[in-house]
Amino acid sequence: MAETPTESEAEFIQAAQQGDQAAFEALVTLHQATVLSFLYRWGNEAETAQDLAQETFIKAWLALKKYNHRQKFRNWLLKIAYRTSIDFWRRQRPTVQLEAVSVADSALNLEARVSRDQQIELVRQAIQSLPEQSRTALILREYHQYSYQEIAQTLDIPPGTVMSRLNYARLVLKKRLQPLLEKMNA
Numbered sequence: 001m002a003e004t005p006t007e008s009e010a011e012f013i014q015a016a017q018q019g020d021q022a023a024f025e026a027l028v029t030l031h032q033a034t035v036l037s038f039l040y041r042w043g044n045e046a047e048t049a050q051d052l053a054q055e056t057f058i059k060a061w062l063a064l065k066k067y068n069h070r071q072k073f074r075n076w077l078l079k080i081a082y083r084t085s086i087d088f089w090r091r092q093r094p095t096v097q098l099e100a101v102s103v104a105d106s107a108l109n110l111e112a113r114v115s116r117d118q119q120i121e122l123v124r125q126a127i128q129s130l131p132e133q134s135r136t137a138l139i140l141r142e143y144h145q146y147s148y149q150e151i152a153q154t155l156d157i158p159p160g161t162v163m164s165r166l167n168y169a170r171l172v173l174k175k176r177l178q179p180l181l182e183k184m185n186a
Contacts (some may be wrong), residue, residue: 036145039081043089059084079154079155133165148162
């Protein structure tokens with residue numbers, strides 16, 4: 001996702017760095033969906049992702065004067081989101097919540113939905129079970145379409161490390177999800 005900041009984004013950043021809260025609110029509006037999506041896909045429940053996104057933007061506001069214009073603002077925000085999520089999980093015990101299934105569904109729809117929900121949960125658990133560095137690289141690449149270079153910049157690691165983390169994540173997921181893939185293809 002090679003985006004160049006729009007002129008208005010650059011103006012918002014500059015104004016926000018000078019204390020303009022309205023300009024920062026415009027930046028939040030521009031990047032809120034990306035930050036929320038990243039935090040959710042990183043393995044946080046929807047409500048937790050929203051709380052962490054809010055915390056991310058508070059931290060961004062407090063650190064805005066340190067923002068380096070050579071880095072994409074979106075990458076800088078996701079780096080803050082990543083660190084915020086890591087801090088949160090270090091304070092928590094990992095838990096897995098199963099999604100509720102509507103009792104009103106017909107028996108056939110219920111069976112199909114339960115099967116689909118179980119598959120989604122298995123994939124989610126497999127992703128959550130990856131080491132945090134590999135999981136983060138995978139989420140940035142597969143869900144946010146970041147280039148290897150963008151992932152490297154966001155995580156402050158060399159591009160070669162990005163490639164090895166992605167390779168590791170894909171191999172582990174393939175191994176863990178092989179029974180599911182075989183079941184789906186049967």
